[in-house]
Amino acid sequence: MGRPVRGGGTPVERLMTIGEFARASRLSAKALRRYDELGLLTPARVDAYSGYRYYAGAQVERARLVAWLRRIGMPLAEVRDVCVLHGTDPGAAARTVRAYWARVEAETAARRDLAASLADRLGGPTDMTTTMTTTYARPYGLLSAALSERGRVRETNQDRVHAGPRLLAVADGYGAAGDRAASAALAEIEGVRAPDRVGDLLNALEDAVRRADTAVGAAAPGSGTTLTAGVWTGDRFALAHVGDGRAYLLRDGELTRLTRDHTVVQERVEAGELDSAEAAAHPDRALLLRALDGAGSGPVADLGLYEGRPGDRWLLCTDGLSAVVPEAEIRGVLAAGSGPADTVRALVDLALVDAEGRGGPDNVSCVVADVVPDRA
Template sequence: MLRFSGAGISDVGRVRPENEDSAFVGPYVAVVADGVGGAAAGEVASATATYAMAATALARFGDVPEVVLTAGAEAAQASVQRGVQTDLRRLGMATTLTAVVCDGDRVVLGHVGDSRAYLLRDGRATQVSRDHTYVQRLVDHGEIDAVSAAVHPWRNVVLRSVDGDPVHPAVDLVPLDVVPGDRLLLCSDGLTDLVPDEAIAGLLGGGEPEEAASALVDAALGAGGRDNVTCVVLDVVDGPRVVGDGQLLGAVREIANVVDPAAVRGR
């Protein structure tokens, strides 16, 4: 039976006053969310979306992963909308949402925004998520290359996110062809904006998941740490079923940041 064995770290960084990243690490679901909005409560958006996705996945273990991810994203969107409706000072808050769900046989990625997911196999890391950014659209249309994209002044302009708008696109659903021994990384752009993919691949392969997560976060801090940085490292393992709880990281550790958790539990 496939599952995850992993660990994660979320750090406020060296510049930002608050951590607006949130994450969850469990044996069958893992989530990273990077909130935006500053005074408009990015930490509320990320915590709410992370809680909604993790709670949905834990409650629906064994369901088809694509169905679980879709339901979790819908719960996240509804809860973020509710957060704006109940406090208009939060108008403009939004979050990325990157999650993997395993039903024991298959692993599927659900993704929206510019946080990222990587798959490491035989020392080679491949990005398995696609950035929903203005700059990525320019790359897709052949207007700039990847080298230019990495330094483009608008590289952090996100075109899709979980926000308070009732009209929104669904998350990308990406089945992952994983085998025991593979390693996954979910991370916020506090890592990828500062550490190149080649360095990420090298650090991702080092030691146990907690050691790799720590090394990745340290690399981002060493490169300036100008944003919150969150890294979740997951080994794909084959073993008996375990209890499906997990670890909360970042802003979601403060339950006051989560909009109406009872509504999510009822799904």
């Protein structure tokens, strides 16, 4: 039997029921209804009376792509971005997937080292793999530089930065005494020393963040600060993060973001309620869910541990840079080959004055550090 045709002779495509489409796409009917609500997979037709969903055969490829991306654990907001890019710029879609997986591998490596450290602490025989992941057999150095400027709009600079051979940190104060809050937080972090064990280092960093929160409450009541700070051990970078500052790793030309913004807007992005473009322009993008303010039981810092290799470049920055300059432009400056001092100058200049007239709406601060052979 031939396909039904309209009066003009054009074949009418047979739509698939939600059950048929679920089997073809390897997605459950429940997932399809959820993706419809999020605008990720909109049915070709919805029956006006029953509300039943029907899908076109041409939608199967997109649905399978969604299924694959979800299977590797990609958040819905990033799935949406990849799907859009897949139809317009497949190369960019592939780069987005690679960048996501680089983050997953970095997080997995951090958990691997923590597990090895815990097994070592509990005692018992250790094999060569465990020994290699819990000792600092290849010490490297850091060549770093920092720069912080008031910007074109704010009357004062409430950011604070630190760049040294062992510690990198940025803090973005807010409130009437935001500058004192940021200074108090950095003073506590500067006291962290790298213990012998990986797990002990992260514990020490977490304890320092809690002390920093208490110090902020004492030095600047009613104000607060974000904090993104890392301690270098010689071949690993232990990172603590609270707020909307950011940490990035440039390795082999690829830029990987290591931190998650603790903001209301970021939660909505991860829930699939906003896309990245909507988030960047949202009026509430600076509303924090976590900060150091001396109130309550203390903040929960995100902790991470990352292997360092010669040629790696770390960037820590406040949102005066990351909220103004697109990541592609940040990557371009970091990969340009200039030293850390020239690079921080170029990044700050990019946030202050550019062709699009962004004009430095906030304090802007950044730290850049290169992993180099230890000259000690």
